[in-house]
Amino acid sequence: MKKGFEKYIPFKNVEIKNRKWPDNVITKAPVWCSVDLRDGNQALVNPMNLEQKVEFFKLLVEVGFKEIEVGFPSASNTEYEILRELIEGGHIPDDVTIQVLVQCREHLIKRTFEAIKGAKNVILHFYNSTSALQRKVVFHKDKAGITQIAVDAARLIKQMESEVGDTNIRYEYSPESFSGTECDYAVEICDRVIEEIGATPDNKIILNLPSTVECCTPNRFADMIEYFCDNLKHRDSAIISIHPHNDRGTGIATAELSLLAGADRIEGTLFGNGERTGNVDIVTLALNMYSQGVDPHLDFSNINHVKKIYEDATSMKVHERHPYAGKLVFTAFSGSHQDAINKGVQYMRETDSDYWEVPYLPIDPADVGREYEPIIRINSQSGKGGAAFVMRSLGYDLPKKMHVEFGDIIKKACDEAGTELDASEVFKIFEDEYINFTGKYKLVKKSVHEESDESGSKVHFDGTILTPDGERAISGVGNGPIDAFFTALKSIGISDYEFMSYSEHAISSGADSKAVAYIELKNKEGKSIFGVGIASNINHASLKGIICAINRDLKSKERK
Ligand code: KIV
Ligand code: ZN
Numbered sequence: 001m002k003k004g005f006e007k008y009i010p011f012k013n014v015e016i017k018n019r020k021w022p023d024n025v026i027t028k029a030p031v032w033c034s035v036d037l038r039d040g041n042q043a044l045v046n047p048m049n050l051e052q053k054v055e056f057f058k059l060l061v062e063v064g065f066k067e068i069e070v071g072f073p074s075a076s077n078t079e080y081e082i083l084r085e086l087i088e089g090g091h092i093p094d095d096v097t098i099q100v101l102v103q104c105r106e107h108l109i110k111r112t113f114e115a116i117k118g119a120k121n122v123i124l125h126f127y128n129s130t131s132a133l134q135r136k137v138v139f140h141k142d143k144a145g146i147t148q149i150a151v152d153a154a155r156l157i158k159q160m161e162s163e164v165g166d167t168n169i170r171y172e173y174s175p176e177s178f179s180g181t182e183c184d185y186a187v188e189i190c191d192r193v194i195e196e197i198g199a200t201p202d203n204k205i206i207l208n209l210p211s212t213v214e215c216c217t218p219n220r221f222a223d224m225i226e227y228f229c230d231n232l233k234h235r236d237s238a239i240i241s242i243h244p245h246n247d248r249g250t251g252i253a254t255a256e257l258s259l260l261a262g263a264d265r266i267e268g269t270l271f272g273n274g275e276r277t278g279n280v281d282i283v284t285l286a287l288n289m290y291s292q293g294v295d296p297h298l299d300f301s302n303i304n305h306v307k308k309i310y311e312d313a314t315s316m317k318v319h320e321r322h323p324y325a326g327k328l329v330f331t332a333f334s335g336s337h338q339d340a341i342n343k344g345v346q347y348m349r350e351t352d353s354d355y356w357e358v359p360y361l362p363i364d365p366a367d368v369g370r371e372y373e374p375i376i377r378i379n380s381q382s383g384k385g386g387a388a389f390v391m392r393s394l395g396y397d398l399p400k401k402m403h404v405e406f407g408d409i410i411k412k413a414c415d416e417a418g419t420e421l422d423a424s425e426v427f428k429i430f431e432d433e434y435i436n437f438t439g440k441y442k443l444v445k446k447s448v449h450e451e452s453d454e455s456g457s458k459v460h461f462d463g464t465i466l467t468p469d470g471e472r473a474i475s476g477v478g479n480g481p482i483d484a485f486f487t488a489l490k491s492i493g494i495s496d497y498e499f500m501s502y503s504e505h506a507i508s509s510g511a512d513s514k515a516v517a518y519i520e521l522k523n524k525e526g527k528s529i530f531g532v533g534i535a536s537n538i539n540h541a542s543l544k545g546i547i548c549a550i551n552r553d554l555k556s557k558e559r560k
Contacts (some may be wrong), residue, residue, distance in 0.1 A: 034060045104127065388402075517544070
């Protein structure tokens with residue numbers, strides 16, 4: 001044998017001229033078939049027990065699958081009994097079709113017919129392997145011998161159809177290992193099966209073309225599908241299904257390009273469980289369509305619930321970075337990403353946009369039942385936008401100019417802690433730094449009233465302020481409450497501050513509604529400093545904000 005990479009045989013392309021699929025676009029959902037309970041289940045260290053399979057089946061129904069491959073009933077008594085329980089226990093809704101897998105072998109086909117008795121809708125899925133490699137090393141048969149296996153099975157199945165009673169039965173045939181089968185031969189064997197089973201445009205057969213082992217790039221596989229669709233004699237009597245595995249890590253792309261190339265149906269599993277590297281992940285496929293404005297007809301609006309049942313039943317874990325479902329996929333650590341997300345969310349709010357236009361988030365996390373809050377996590381890499389975003393998610397809309405100041409405070413706290421901060425820690429810092437900040441001055445009593453005469457109106461402030469020298473009564477008059485308060489402060493020598501900007505908003509609704517005021521002052525060195533005040537009266541909130549800013553400035557000078 002050759003050494004290293006040289007011992008591998010490169011994939012042989014199907015010859016196709018003027019391929020059409022690259023210009024196509026996915027505009028509608030395919031027919032979905034979940035193979036979680038068969039392909040997925042057979043790849044588990046501990047296959048699901050009856051209870052787990054029933055619960056998983058219910059989940060698949062809840063998500064919206066109308067075709068579900070439930071097992072391989074002729075393979076073992078357990079599989080047989082589980083199928084009987086699904087049928088006899090009344091777990092299968094009338095609009096759901098169960099699918100059962102069987103090899104092209106007489107005794108297994110007969111047992112499968114017994115197993116499906118009493119079911120309302122069934123797809124009987126039979127298969128045999130067709131690839132050049134399997135013909136050579138496993139079956140030691142030529143193409144004619146392999147075709148005979150499929151044709152004999154189709155004939156037997158057709159004969160047994162009379163035994164199914166009231167069951168609506170449809171058929172699916174898979175040339176297993178299609179991905180390694182010469183395309184012209186795959187077409188030939190499938191046409192023979194169609195003829196033998198008697199499929200018609202009104203009673204189509206599903207032809208399932210598996211990339212049993214994914215062995216080429218997705219574009220090459222799409223070529224195979226286009227070739228197959230264009231060359232099948234009885235194309236109008238067949239539903240073309242694909243069943244991608246993920247050996248090269250490109251199962252999703254293979255499925256998507258195959259849809260462009262003419263496939264009508266997809267078999268796959270939730271989160272891509274399945275043999276080896278898994279089957280194609282239907283969650284990702286469906287949500288990829290969703291993100292392009294195409295209704296996938298599958299409901300993943302509570303992805304955490306789907307994930308929980310999946311993880312419990314399979315003992316597999318959904319990776320943190322798994323598209324749409326992973327713990328971290330709606331999280332931005334990088335400062336510039338946080339800032340852009342923050343701006344996107346703000347833009348959406350301000351413009352009342354009809355479309356989702358938030359950078360870095362391909363879908364709205366709320367659409368899969370995820371929350372905004374964990375989108376932004378704060379660590380020392382995070383920028384000013386991240387901290388502001390977290391505060392906004394908690395109901396505090398910090399003015400833009402304050403983002404820098406508060407962002408720096410949070411960054412320093414992260415550096416000191418050496419870890420990321422969660423939302424509650426960010427809020428605690430905000431409270432300590434602004435709302436509960438105590439310093440040299442405290443406003444003990446305050447009263448603001450307006451007086452007007454023919455010459456206009458004036459606002460009067462009267463109050464008491466606690467200073468290091470004790471309580472001092474202060475009063476002042478001005479154009480508004482803030483102006484009047486500044487005049488009052490000047491009367492006891494607090495005159496180093498210039499008022500710069502002010503913003504406010506309500507922070508709770510209902511009877512106990514409060515207002516928060518953000519005040520920006522400039523100290524005598526020309527540095528801007530913020531203060532925050534909360535009170536049920538907006539005037540009082542601003543006065544508290546002014547004292548807060550002054551106290552913070554004095555404290556920072558003391559520290560230096
Ligand atoms: O991957 C495969 O080829 C299969 C077939 C049985 C459809 O699972
Ligand atoms: Zn498979």
